[in-house]
Amino acid sequence: MAKSLLLPEFKIERDSARCIACQVCARQCANAVHTYDETDDSLWSEEAQCVGCQRCVTLCPTGALEVRRRERGFRENANWEESFLYRLYKQAETGGIVLTGMGCDRPYPIYWDHLLLNASQVTNPSIDPLREPIEIRTFLGRKEAWLDVDWEHRSLKTVLAPQLELSLPVLFSAMSYGSISYNAFRSLAEAAREVGTLCNSGEGGLHPDFYALGGNIIVQVASGRFGVTPEYLQVARAIEIKIGQGAKPGIGGHLPGEKVTPEISRTRRIPVGSDAISPAPHHDIYSIEDLERLIFAIKETTNYQKPVSVKIAAVHNVAAIASGAVRAGADIIAIDGIRGGTGAAPQVIRDNVGIPAEIALAQVDERLRQEGIRHRASIVIAGGIRSSSDVIKAVALGADAVYIGTAALLALGCHLCQKCYTGRCNWGIATQDPILTKRLNPQIGKRRLVNLMRAWALEMKEILGGMGINAIESLRGNREQLRAVGLRREEAQLLGVKLAGEGW
């Protein structure tokens, strides 16, 4: 075979003065980049296989390794930037769709970074969260427009729809056992329980070991229906119908047969070694009225005790679609923006289809309010939430809560190498290889996630206190607390925010 035109993406520098030839790098790299040469007691690196995950750099005890992005020395060309050349060569060699993992990395506008928050000065005292309570407890589910109350006896006559009570407006996004490891899933589920939030099974069913944690798990019903049984629906806290995913709107999913181990076979209810293919549409949902039937089939099955969420990708007509889903009976609308992550997606889809979560969120919230049905469903936004300030901005734009996927995986050690689809995740997250999965200790993983949520909760309370707001419901949809910088007026209008410098 002719030599590949694909030049290595990374350059590995080994400081021979520091290297003690301990072979940690060689043992840690699932891509077999580093090889030990016994004859002269040294290590040699095959750069072409390096994915830049930084595992060897992190674990090298003497700091002898550096892995950097390689300057490939193509002549500068504004039109033909390097990534296009790389992809084109790869396709010319393989004739296939180029796969990738995690969220879109193209430099589309990140609106979170163009929104600034308010704080109180003089006319309105800011509140010190160390001295006064600041409440971020969040409820997801259908709300009533009004309450029927026997005020004399102080008792409620209205029966509320089932609510998901969260200690903070953050949930862990859908990541299936299969796309991530057992230990990664356990870390998420146990952290959700300790924090008082929920994680999401993704579309891969639920391993029986996790049934005991079902009170903190939202289970998905996706187009492949993997692992969907009455028991699966019963043990969960809520059920999510997955229509679309921000990283790959309009297309299905594919878990290759080699990842379908006996445990995953048990979870997904498919034979060991068989490909798990999720069709692009649900073949029983070809219209909004079909969605309504599925929502109510699930509600009937679960005796109207569990909120039903509908997850859609942020696409051009997202507001009308969301409105339809709410009218079809969804208690929660989850919207996944273009930067939403994935375990595997065609790069061309991930990087080109969909719209940013921020714009979608603003439009959906506004549309539901215009129609007077905003209270009938909670909005959960996903796709590129990176920090507590992104959460606060999302809530101010109108979200009830956010899903975090990539951020949660980063807490578990992910270094965003985007190679989840290879199944050779050196951090033990996106892999089923028993040697690799052992690298993630679920107790440590859980602790790191709990720490992250605690840190974000503290930061959110600081921000809210600064605004003079002591309950998150007073921020939700409160776009007066946001101002736009560096945006065109039209964009600011789509977001429903004023430009920086404009007063009340």
Place this chain on the structure above:
Amino acid sequence: MRERERIPSGCAVAGILSQSGQPVGGETIIQAMRVMHERSNGLGGGFAGYGIYPDFAALYAFHVLCDCKGSIDEVEAMLRKNFVVEHQETVPIWEHSPLRDHPEFMRYFLRPRESENEEELVVQTVMEINARIEGAYVISSGKNLGVFKGVGYPEDIGEFFRLDEYQGYCWIAHGRFPTNSVGWWGGAHPFNLLHFSVVHNGELSSYGINRRYLENFGYFCTLQTDTEVIAYLLDLLLRRHRVPPEALGTIFASPFWSQIETMSEPERSLYRAIRVTYGGALLNGPFSIIVGFEGGMLGLVDRIKLRPMVAAWNGDMFYLASEESAIREIAPELDRVCALRAGEVVMGRLKEGVLHGQEFAASRV
């Protein structure tokens, strides 16, 4: 005046209720407000009087503020569409008042053409005039009551409107210290819809969502000030959702979750449901408000008591004010004086004893 901007404010508030229904002259409330002169800055003052139109007690009294002459015909056409105008007149003013550049004030006494849902008809008419007709605003729309307000110190506004010529069983008043923009006559307090009037000392950090929450129910904010949302929330909650006024604090200044968790059933479930359902109506940020309504008056301060309010009683008289001095000025001898606690409703009604506070709104101060 800058369009579409709201004006946060710090202020003086006061209210008087004669629980026996004895008439109180407008000069009394002016006298109380004069003491708190320093709490205002001359950019707004106003009054609402209840029981001031006994001759037209069964009719809806619309006070209309009109910036420019042209629009009053449109207002009248819109009123006549749904109402019979039994009487109309210019609101009398003191011609020699030092206040300049004031708009025109008209009042109309209206009988609805249809008797079904007449309150809804009033609300819709007010919303329509305020949102659609340039320069014209209905500033009060209840029966047997009227709002008088403008740009100036409250005592000057009171004299401008010749309030000493009115007698009412209840008065609420406001002196304004707007902090970041010029005041305008329509933006002064009180804000009123039907028989609900509110004066407010504070700034609502939750304004952005209170306003959008109200849009869900067909209320549109046009008066460029945060207090407007309180008036519409009062109408929504007290009239449409039939929340009793004494329970208003449970929604406007909800107890904290830590307090709710210590309650016993059925109260705990009720409070949880209120917070889950009425989050958009929670008023956040510092406030003390006095609400006037048909047959009563109440005071309420925010969840962590960031603004002052004092309640006092003397025989049948019930008083509320930002400062005790304002009450002592008009009633030197009092049976009882107390400061309101966070989230606590203190209310008085005609012909009833005083309901004092909510046992569950434990103070945080």
